[in-house]
Amino acid sequence: MVWDHTSFFSQYIPFLEPLEKYFTPEELKDFSQAILKSATRDGHLWLIPRHADISVVHYRTDLYGNEQYKAEFKAKYGYDLAPPETWKQFFDHAEFFTGKEPGLLGTNFAGKEEALSGRFYEILVANGGKMLDENFKPAFNSEAGVKTAQFFRDLYERKLVPADMTSLLWDGVANNFCQGNIAVHNEWFGWYAYFQDPKNCKVAGKFDLIRQPVGEGGIRSGWAGAHAFSIPASSKNKEAAAALIKFLTSEKIMYEEAKLGFLPVRDSVWARLIADAAKSDNPLDKKRLEIAQTAIANDFFAPPLIAEWIPLTNILTPKLQAIMLGDIDAKQGLDEAAAEVEKMLEEAGYYNK
Amino acid sequence: MAQLTQASALEGRFSPARRAKASRFVVAMLAPSVVVIIFVVAFPLIYSFYLSFTSFTLLRPVTAWNDFANYRRLLQDPIFGQAFINTLLFMFVTINAAFLMGLFLSQAIARTIRGQSLLRTMLMVPMMFAPVMIGFQFRWFFNDQVGLVNNVLTSLGLLNGSIPWLVDRWLAMFSIGVATVWMNTPVVAIILLAGTLSISPELYEAADVDGANGWQKFRSITYPLLGPFITIALTILSLDVARGFDIVSIMTGGGPAHRTELLWTYVPRVAIQDSKFALGAAMSFVTVIVTIAFTLYLFRQLLKSRIL
Structure with a gap:
C-alpha cells in the first residue's frame, strides 16, 4: 500500500493496481463523489481518499466590519464593502485595504513552484478558461488566461501584495496572514487551528471564511487535493493492502483524524463533525465545516490528470513570475509557456494517438 | 658470513614467488575498494553518459538512442x-x-x-x-x-x-x-x-x-x-x-x-x-x-x- 495524492497519481499509474475490484460501489457510496471522480482515470479508480483540502477565502473581520472603512469603500467603489463574492471584488478589496494600517497589504498568493501555477489555474477556471483542451493542447493562453495573468501582474505592480511574493510558499503566505499583514487571502482550510491560536497568530478570532469567489466565467472554482491510498501493482498481497486501506479510511478512523483537523471525505463523518462543532463556543468552527463540505461537493477540481503536471508547472510558474515582475507581457508570456508545454506533451506522446 | 646470510635473506624476500604472493595480497586488499568504486563511481558515470544520448525520462524509462539530440537541445x-x-x-x-x-x-x-x-x-x-x-x-x-x-x-x-x-x-x-x-x-x-x-x-x-x-x-x-x-x-x-x-x-x-x-x-x-x-x-x-x-x-x- 502506498500513500498517494489526487494531483500526482497520474505519474504512478503504470505502477498501480486499479481499485474497483477491491471496493464495492456500496463501500464507496459514503465517499465524496467529486473526489472519487478526480481519482478516476482511463475508467479505473486508482485512489481511496483519506482527507482533502480545498481553497477558501479568509478575510479579516476587524477590517471588513470597520464602519469608517465601510463608508470610505462605498464612496470610492460605489458598492458595499462585504466579503468578496467575485474576483473583481477581491481585487478592489486588496487595493482598498493596502496601506490602510501600518504594514497592511491587500492580499498575497503563494508565488512560486507548483503553488503559483495552481493559484493561476483556479482563477483561470473561474474566468471560464482551461489549462488544457480535450486533446491535451495547452489552452491557458486564451483571453481568460491573459486576464488571469494580468490579475496577478496588477496585484504585484500596484504593490497590493508583498514584494517578495515570488519567493513565498504556503508557510510564507500563511505566516503573513497570521501576523496580521494581509486583509483578504486565498488559503487552505488546513491552517485553521494555527490561525485561531492567539499564542501564534495576531488574527486569532478576527477572521472569517467565505467560499471561493466567482470569476468572469460565472464559476466558483476551488483548487483541491486529497491525500489518498493506492495499491502498487507489485504488491504481493493486494487483498491485505485493500483491507488495510478500508480500515484506515473507515468512518471510525476518519472521524478520529478529522477531530485533529483533517477535512474528511465521507458524508457520514461530515455529519458527525458538524454536529460536534455546533456545540463549540466559536460559531466559525461549524461554519467552516459547512463551507468546506459545500466547497468539496461543488467546487472540487484537481489539476489535469496528466503525469506531466509538475513539469508543466515548472514551465508555467517562471513565466507567470516574469509576467508579474514585468519582464514580459502577459499574452507573450503565456504564449511562450504554451508553446513549451505543447512541445513537452508532444514529446511525451500525447498527440500521436 | 653475516653479510652473505643477509643477502640471501633479501633475495628470498624478493624472490619471484614471494613477489607474486605479495602482489596477490595487494590485489586482495585493494579489491573491495575497487569494486565499490566501480559500482558507486565508474558505473553510474559511464551509464549516465550513455543515458545522455538517449530519450530516457523517469516517466517513460525507455532508452531509445537519439544521438546528440539532448546536447543540441x-x-x-x-x-x-x-x-x-x-x-x-x-x-x-x-x-x-x-x-x-x-x-x-x-x-x-x-x-x-x-x-x-x-x-x-x-x-x-x-x-x-x-x-x-x-x-x-x-x-x-x-x-x-x-x-x-x-x-x-x-x-x-x-x-x-x-x-x-x-x-x-x-x-x-x-x-x-x-x-x-x-x-x-x-x-x-x-x-x-x-x-x-x-x-x-x-x-x-x-x-x-x-x-x-x-x-x-x-x-x-x-x-x-x-x-x-x-x-x-x-x-x-x-x-x-x-x-x-x-x-x-x-x-x-x-x-x-x-x-x-x-x-x-x-x-x-x-x-x-x-x-x-x-x-x-x-x-x-x-x-x-x-x-x-x-x-x-x-x-x-x-x-x-x-x-x-
Whole structure:
C-alpha cells in the first residue's frame, strides 16, 4: 500500500493496481463523489481518499466590519464593502485595504513552484478558461488566461501584495496572514487551528471564511487535493493492502483524524463533525465545516490528470513570475509557456494517438 | 658470513614467488575498494553518459538512442545558457571574495597576540552550521518585510520603504553571494592561518634587519611561502562553492522567473522534477567538461604566477 495524492497519481499509474475490484460501489457510496471522480482515470479508480483540502477565502473581520472603512469603500467603489463574492471584488478589496494600517497589504498568493501555477489555474477556471483542451493542447493562453495573468501582474505592480511574493510558499503566505499583514487571502482550510491560536497568530478570532469567489466565467472554482491510498501493482498481497486501506479510511478512523483537523471525505463523518462543532463556543468552527463540505461537493477540481503536471508547472510558474515582475507581457508570456508545454506533451506522446 | 646470510635473506624476500604472493595480497586488499568504486563511481558515470544520448525520462524509462539530440537541445535552451553564465559569474565573484577575505582574516589573526585562540574558535562558527540552515538564516536576513537587513537600514534612517533583496536579479545574486562567502571564508582563513603560522619567524627577523616594511614582508615572504596552502584552500573553496546547492535552493530556488538560476538549481529541476533524466545528464556532462577546463586554466595561471 502506498500513500498517494489526487494531483500526482497520474505519474504512478503504470505502477498501480486499479481499485474497483477491491471496493464495492456500496463501500464507496459514503465517499465524496467529486473526489472519487478526480481519482478516476482511463475508467479505473486508482485512489481511496483519506482527507482533502480545498481553497477558501479568509478575510479579516476587524477590517471588513470597520464602519469608517465601510463608508470610505462605498464612496470610492460605489458598492458595499462585504466579503468578496467575485474576483473583481477581491481585487478592489486588496487595493482598498493596502496601506490602510501600518504594514497592511491587500492580499498575497503563494508565488512560486507548483503553488503559483495552481493559484493561476483556479482563477483561470473561474474566468471560464482551461489549462488544457480535450486533446491535451495547452489552452491557458486564451483571453481568460491573459486576464488571469494580468490579475496577478496588477496585484504585484500596484504593490497590493508583498514584494517578495515570488519567493513565498504556503508557510510564507500563511505566516503573513497570521501576523496580521494581509486583509483578504486565498488559503487552505488546513491552517485553521494555527490561525485561531492567539499564542501564534495576531488574527486569532478576527477572521472569517467565505467560499471561493466567482470569476468572469460565472464559476466558483476551488483548487483541491486529497491525500489518498493506492495499491502498487507489485504488491504481493493486494487483498491485505485493500483491507488495510478500508480500515484506515473507515468512518471510525476518519472521524478520529478529522477531530485533529483533517477535512474528511465521507458524508457520514461530515455529519458527525458538524454536529460536534455546533456545540463549540466559536460559531466559525461549524461554519467552516459547512463551507468546506459545500466547497468539496461543488467546487472540487484537481489539476489535469496528466503525469506531466509538475513539469508543466515548472514551465508555467517562471513565466507567470516574469509576467508579474514585468519582464514580459502577459499574452507573450503565456504564449511562450504554451508553446513549451505543447512541445513537452508532444514529446511525451500525447498527440500521436 | 653475516653479510652473505643477509643477502640471501633479501633475495628470498624478493624472490619471484614471494613477489607474486605479495602482489596477490595487494590485489586482495585493494579489491573491495575497487569494486565499490566501480559500482558507486565508474558505473553510474559511464551509464549516465550513455543515458545522455538517449530519450530516457523517469516517466517513460525507455532508452531509445537519439544521438546528440539532448546536447543540441541544451545548446538551444536559453535558460541553460543563462544558468551557465550566472554560475561562472557567481563562482568567479564568490571564490575571489571568499579567498581575499580569508587571506585578510588569516593575516589579521596571525598578528593578534591576545585572544588568538578565541578568534580562531569564533572563525569556525559558520562551519558548524549545515548549509541548509545558513540558507534559511540568510533568507530571513534578506526578507523584505521582516528581514534583518531592511530593518537595520530602516532604523539607521538609510531606507524608506523596503528593498526586495531576493526579487531583483542583481540584489538576489548578491544576497546569495553574501551567504556563500560567509559560509566559505572560514575554511580559507583557517588553512591560510595554519600556513602563516608555519613560516619560520627568522625570515621576518632577517627582513626586519634589511628594513623591509609590512607589505614587502607579506609580498616577498608570506605570500610565496603560502603557495601550497593557497592551492589547497582554493581547491577546497571551489569545491565548496560548487556544492552550494542548499543555499541557493533555500534562498531563491533559482527564481523568481529564472533570475537566479544556477546550474545547481536548473539541472536537478530538469533531471528530477521534470523527469528528463537524459537531458539532465547531458547538461551535467557539459558542466563537468567546462569545469575541468576552467580548473586546468586556473592551475596553469597559478603555476605561471609561481604561487604553486
